Amino acid sequence: MTPDHLPARLAMTLWDFSWYVRTGPGEPFADLDAAVARAVDLGYNAVRICAMPFLLFKSGVDTSALRLEPLGGAGTGDGYGSRVRWYDVREATVVDAKAHLLKLARAADRHGVKIISSSWEYQQSPAFAAGPAWYEALHAVHPDDRIMVLAEAQADLVDFLAEHGLAHVIACVEPHNEVQIGHLTAGLPGKEDAVVELQGRLEAGIAAFLARHPDVLCAPNYGGVPIGSLRGLPRNATALAFHPYVYGVLDDLIEEFGLRRDPARFPQEKADAELLSADAPSLAEWRIPEAHAWKLKASIMQPAEIYVHDWCDPGKFDRYLYNGYGAQRIAMAGRLADWIDVAADHAARMGVPVYFGEGWVGYTPRDGDFEEGPVGAQICRDAVAHSVRVGAWGTVVCSNAAPQHPMWADEALQRECNAAFLASAR
Template identity: 85%
Template sequence: MTAIPDHLPERLAMTLWDFSWYVRTGPGEPFEDLDAAFAKAVDLGYNAVRICAMPFLLFRSGIDTSALRLEPLGGEYGSRVRWYDVREPTVIDAKAHLLDFFRAADRHGVAVISSSWEYQQSPAFADDPAWYEALHAVDPEDRLTVLGEAQADLVDFLAEHGLAHVIACVEPHNEVQIGHLTAGLPGVEDAVVELQDRLEAGIAAFQARHPQVLCAPNYGGVPLASLRGLPRNATALAFHPYVYGVLDDLVDGFGLRRDAAAFPQDAADAALLREDAPRIPEWALPEANAWKLKASIMQPAEIYVHDWCDPEKFDRWLYDHYGAHRIAMANRLRDWIDAAADHAKRLGVPVYFGEGWVGYTPRDARFEEGPVGAQLCRDAVAHSARVGAWGTIVCSNAAPQHAMWNDEALQRECNAAFLDR
């Protein structure tokens, strides 16, 4: 049985700051003042944050990060896409900024889960492709091992500055089965199963240097049909129970994750889009920034709809169709949390839910904050507590870079319920 180290909280009430904590540091951005962001988080009842700590960039890329230039994707592209809506270019000394972050976390008594989004989104916000190219120069078979070593380098770096105790857990990477870490797999079985050897190698590389620090594989969803592929050397487990349901119907019905050439423009115009929306072929990144789409895993059709939807139309579509999914979504949420907790018990490790609950909605949509989404948040947090989860979130959108941060009452309620205050 893997025990939670004594210096860490018995339960983690987490807020998801992903890569936003360094790409959104410009004037007026939500992380311009890290101390203010941490103070607000503590006030809302959080005691942990989960981030992309950019470990590959800082410790394995060979890139000089003393003046790392970060920027929006390009023009207005992605400007109304949740997580992608960076407003201001900025320049940071990345290692110094990492230290500032951990020092602020330490001052405010907040634990940190260190992950990496580098094979999914993070490099898309650099002003040149060097970071992206360095990541993809690594042989796919070795990527998780290199990430494990990079996370070990990160812990060494923090230890040199007296900050290693702030780390609650490391993850080799966010949602390992969704993104560029699956490159080169046979594709015969589910990616969770086929990634097992690579992931075990990455965890082993980290544990060889820091056996005292918890190390968790992180999965999008809870892969019920392939849980046999969980790494046997994990010392914690992390899952993201996005239940989708009614959102799946919208994503599938309008082809948001398929070839943009087949996009149902007329149907989307009527049901989802603003009157001034351009046609989908007209909405693309500037040619000079085309590499950024490769550095991200979002499909052009999904970006287009998120950028150009009428948020009220989008939400209304979900409410109109929610009734047919209500019971199934509630059941999936409960079953996934149960299954995740059960397999953690089988392996004798802590489990936490680092993201969830409905799914990926446009920046200005409010389904997750509304009466349906808010109740799903309450139910998920309560069930996380019932199964003995080490950590959970109020919702992925309950963070400084999202409008839900302003719903203070819901966050205080859920965090207090989870922490039993």
């Protein structure tokens, strides 16, 4: 099912776009070699990244001195988005983007680590640039052509690594992360689920990539496991990637406090009383600086969710989840098992490997520890056990088990889960 030069199992840590936006002094990726070595020490043999393929190979933007910064702009490392997972960039920095990619590939090669090359560029990545050129270049591409351009960019990336003798570090490419969630759905008819309506675009993109690199796995990547629309999976995929975020009690909180609705409908008084820190400003007051308003368009995260993650009392947020978990526990456990089963079943039908590049509960504030605590840790163990049971090619311990999250400090859980997963290949 997988090429002979690749590991039989991939124990993955999710480095997303953080591996280049979090490179300033004291940031988790200031030393890439040390970060890769640490991952190996914790039992990982793969990293999954936004490889910024469009930026590097299709944007026309000069990336030799790419300026990156916090969401609110340079000098706002303690401001807007600064307590939001994945968004909490502290330091502005400048990187030579192609050289940075080579640095990671060389570090991975030295330490025996494989790379899953994806793109978050139509979801978040450009929001951390100091200027809008990257974002504007992405949105200048006609929606019908975006996946094709991304696939060609991934082929260019493999060529680039091959020029440096490093193509073998790529385990798999994904045209994009979570294709049905973000700006790749622009221009679709909207008569059916986006997974179904994206099928043609994905098949064309995958075909273009495989025409140039037939020996490199190419996987569509989906948020969740869209069990009602899996007939839309591209028929020429050579791997499948899913993110089983089961949400459950977290969905209850998101709905009750309107985190993904129009900010005008945000229940400020209720949130003040039940969720937020005593010193929290109002949502109306907590705005991204006007000069950087374009960054919210470059991201898919809603202002109310950013605000609550920035200003919640983490204890109150976690307490809500713990209080409601009992009522949702069986449903969440069932969804996790069912989704993993369904994903593996469709992969078996297509004769391709399947991996779970993210999971398991959902998007929680950086300083909350529901997923790191006793309940979340057991969900991680259960998910890895399910991944073993269905013969998945790859899995994560948890999306939060990465250098940019507090869970990275939980060495025991990561070593336990990675060892259990990798042992299943023997």
